[in-house]
Amino acid sequence: MTRHARARFSPLPSGPVPNACERIWEATRRIPRGRVSTYGAIATLAGYPGGARLAGFALGCLPPGADIPWQRVMNAGGRVSLPGSAGTRQRALLEKEGVVFRENRVDLSVFGWPATAGGKLRHGGI
DNA sequence: TACCTGACCTAGC
DNA sequence: AGCTAGGCCAGGT
Numbered sequence: 381m382t383r384h385a386r387a388r389f390s391p392l393p394s395g396p397v398p399n400a401c402e403r404i405w406e407a408t409r410r411i412p413r414g415r416v417s418t419y420g421a422i423a424t425l426a427g428y429p430g431g432a433r434l435a436g437f438a439l440g441c442l443p444p445g446a447d448i449p450w451q452r453v454m455n456a457g458g459r460v461s462l463p464g465s466a467g468t469r470q471r472a473l474l475e476k477e478g479v480v481f482r483e484n485r486v487d488l489s490v491f492g493w494p495a496t497a498g499g500k501l502r503h504g505g506i
Numbered sequence: 507t508a509c510c511t512g513a514c515c516t517a518g519c
Numbered sequence: 520a521g522c523t524a525g526g527c528c529a530g531g532t
């Protein structure tokens with residue numbers, strides 16, 4: 381999270397047209413309880429195929445206490461990308477929802493959303 | 507306009 | 520199984 385981006389988005393983005401952050405957040409809201417999605421998938425749902433990094437950026441812009449299940453977004457390997465205590469918190473929240481961690485990893489073929497074809501979500505850098 | 511950043515992804519070694 | 524390099528995206532300076 382860069383300082384300028386934080387200053388710009390932290391209070392909540394303003395403007396008539398929803399920006400990328402808000403669209404990412406809306407996509408994140410659609411993840412059902414007890415399931416997880418990936419940055420790439422979220423970006424695609426939001427209309428930014430290949431914008432996995434953007435998804436991470438947008439979630440980083442997320443103001444604390446927002447009504448968004450940000451904890452249900454993980455990286456393509458089914459691992460928590462959030463460093464430090466935030467990552468621990470994310471895992472705790474997910475486990476409380478019924479998501480099973482196995483060696484710090486989640487089986488996306490079981491808990492992945494949307495429905496994973498072939499066991500793994502195909503997306504990301506092209 | 508050009509360059510930089512980020513809670514990323516994939517392919518290769 | 521773990522690390523590196525290259526490639527996507529939008530937004531800010």
